[in-house]
Amino acid sequence: MNKELQLEITTKGEVAVGSIKGDLTAVNGGSIEEAYRGMTREGVRKILFLFSKECYINSGGIAILIGIASASRKNGQAIRIAGLSDHFRKIFHMMGLTKYVAIFPTEEEALKDF
């Protein structure tokens, strides 16, 4: 009943952009963790997670992002998030994740911030 998570990685200058569609949950979010580990092995220092506004994200999915954000601090990487709906921007703010990961309305604004 979960929609498949679709993740496409592209590069914009020094930034790896992970475009995310579908459902981000604890059950199907493993591909994002795997992609992050791959980027880390390749020495990527700047990562943008670009969400589709239609994404369904639950707290298990957000926990995956928290784990990646935590690891990125240890690995000296900068992470930004963009494209979230207003609702999920509010949720991320409520949880305090915005203390650690900057969130932008659009890809362009996030790329400018790196």
Place this chain on the structure above:
Amino acid sequence: MRADPDKKIELHIPSVSGAEKVAMERAAEVARRMGFSDDRIEDLKTAVSEACINAMEHGNKMDANTKVGVTLTVTEKNLQVDVRDQGKGVGEVATPDIDEKMAGKEQARGWGIFLIRGLMDEVQFGSAPEGGSMVRMIIHLDR
């Protein structure tokens, strides 16, 4: 003037990952018909989803033979959503702390009740009449 009798809608969803979306969408549909704003409907969707996930994972231990009961009760001014499991619920949980989670001192998960409390107007935890645990969430139409 006497309000119309409460209207109830009953759902029973399996304890299978993703099934929470059935309850979430049904609650959203009812809230839309009642006239809730889009942002409040999004709040409701997240709260219902998290309550169902807690019921599946903590109450029903993801046993696919168990069900999560969801009752939507429509009144003149509120939508009440009761979510019931067949076990012991999630129990008391500490308020999650993003700093501790980022430092790796707490598990990254454990946000469900925090979100439910933050998004709904009234939240009560207790026992379901037929056994098991129940969370009752109420969202006010006039907020």
